[in-house]
Amino acid sequence: MQIASLNIVAVSDNPSDVELVAQLLQRAALNPEIRVVDSEKSLRSALQDQLPELIVSDFKLPQFSGLDALLVARDVCPDTPFILVSEVFGEDHVIHALKSGATDYVLKHDLARLAPAVRRALGDAQSALEQRRTLEALRHSELRFRLAASTGDVWDWDIETGLAQISPQWKMRLGYSEEDVENTAEGWLALLEPADRVRVLAAFSAHIRNHVPYDVEYRALAKDGSYRWSHAKGQAVWNAHGRATYMAGSVVDITERKNAEIKVQRLNRVYAVLSGINSLIVRTQNREELFQEACNIAVHAGGVGADAILTS
Template identity: 30%
Template sequence: MGKPLHVLLVEDSPDDAELLELELLRGGFMPTIRRVETGDEMRSALAASPDWDVVLSDYHLPTFSADAALATLQETGLDLPFIIMSGVVRAEDAVNLLKRGAHDFLDKASLARLVPAIEREIRDAHERVQRRQAEERVRVLSLATEQSPVSVVITDREGIIGYVNPKFEKATGYSAAESVGRPIDFIHRRDGGEETYRAMWATIRSGQEWRGEFCNQRRDGQLFWEYATVSPLEDANGVITHFVAVKEDITARRSYEERLLRQANYDDLTGLPNRLLMLDRLEQGIAVAHRRNAFAALLYIDLDRFKNVNDSLGHTAGDRLLKEAASRLSECVREGDTLARMGGDEFVIILPGVDSGVAVQKVADRILDIFSPPFSIIGQDHFVTASIGISLFPNDGSDGQVLLRNAELSMYKAKEQGRGRYQFFTRELNERMQERLLLEKQLRGAAGR
């Protein structure tokens, strides 16, 4: 079965049309031919179907011509092979039409070249379509890159920038002229993140895509965070020739995440670690003490007579006192220690890796001393002391919850003894606690009966 071929034939001779059809059949085609003789007929045929494969045109017709037919085809914008067939035509006229866009010229008296010419021109037309499609894809990709809402950077194999898009210029403050020729990390903040860059290069040079976050510096010195996807570009042989980085500014997102993290782990009023973070630090302190075969201490601190200030002067005054108390307590801890607010007027200090109870006692004495001066609140002096309960790892407990409970119990014992003092956890306190728990259990049992 022959190859389908849709032919628009500009020809006034039915006999010549028949001869042409026979030649196409002999050449292995199965032609569908529509013959037209005027410009209107040709325009109508071109508008009726987009599926024409080739236009064959006689050079001269009574009311039409190859010159006019070529102009009619070009008006439509269709890229179809246009082949002129004639018996008598001057060479300069044929050359003129070829210059204007005709693809070939054949002698009607010798149609041996007809089939090869059609096959060649159809093949060339297909290649032109593919080339235009590729050019259009490049154009669209170029527009997408130029108008992208994220930064795009293309480098050579050594990471030297060859292209940046307008979003990169806007995000960094560096123009394309200032950026091209510089290494991709020239905006990278120099005091951190070197490991991140080393990991990135190791990944992309192995042919894999890398994703991660960078802290960069704008031209005006302002820092900003970007989430980057960096990919290698390979040639037809699989050799890496370039790298492309697509980067999104995530500064706002990072700031929001950091605020959420701080809200989850820190006290809003004092800025100190909250109970959640304190428990985590306590477990870390226990682990440090265990590794060093040392002690860890937990000091549970409650402000004496705070309620009097809060109730008489209001919550605003109470908040000011709590902030001042936190400030004083912060003077009693070293780097590596943790000062946390448990809530209300209760604070905790964690001392990891202390050598003995004597060192803990010195800290407790320091706290009592620093609470001796009055607090000046709304122009009045208020004496607020601290009662402190102390538990030690591993003597008073091997996990954080036990140490916390025992320190709190010791703090209440200090209050019973007159406030403004500290109390280490003792065996007696433990026995009293066990007795109280047993009594509570018996009372619940009796109530149940």
């Protein structure tokens, strides 16, 4: 993947190291544009001038450590990937750095790992950004849903005859004209996704027989072949013999909210896998054990089918 340019702040007092980093990233088509700082003051100044896409820091400087730089970065730009580079890392230092928010670490004698580590860090940062945007969209959608819920489209159902008044707006959102969908319970139920139809009927039965509140979410088939989500609430009327004769309620389209929830769930699974594997890399040295545990993480945290792993 070719990157037009990559804005990097390098925390270092060694020009040779910075030049080597620049060469390695250039060969990897990352096209770095590097600003070099060597103190807390110069780092804060650089970050205030322009937030970088990546921070690469030496672990040891004469009067300013990589961990000090990490604290500054997490204070000023907590979402920017931060990679530590050092001659040697003790296990305690690695664990402390990762817990403090470092994205990754690279040993100077193994700088071939730098470009892949940078690409992975940038990918993780982009995924995190997408997750935040999705969560924000979800919050906006929930607000719109709460506002719409008080004035949702109205439906009613004559339980004894099966005749129903299905909201014209609900039909329209699915792409149907008023005449396309028969105003009966059967006509409405025929559009429901089969598994959701079972749940809806069970909810109707529980409400009518046991007065359990009717409050369900379901998918309905649109005219273009897609499914849209609805949230319905309802209340029955019982006669003197305790038999339900009529039911009415409201229905609100929640497709946007449900799609956002599904996306968040997928992103959370991705983050669970990445977090688990990053922790695994720190703990595990044996290649076979690393592979086995990584597979377990993919199955249990990522929802990947075991059969898919065995056949890959």
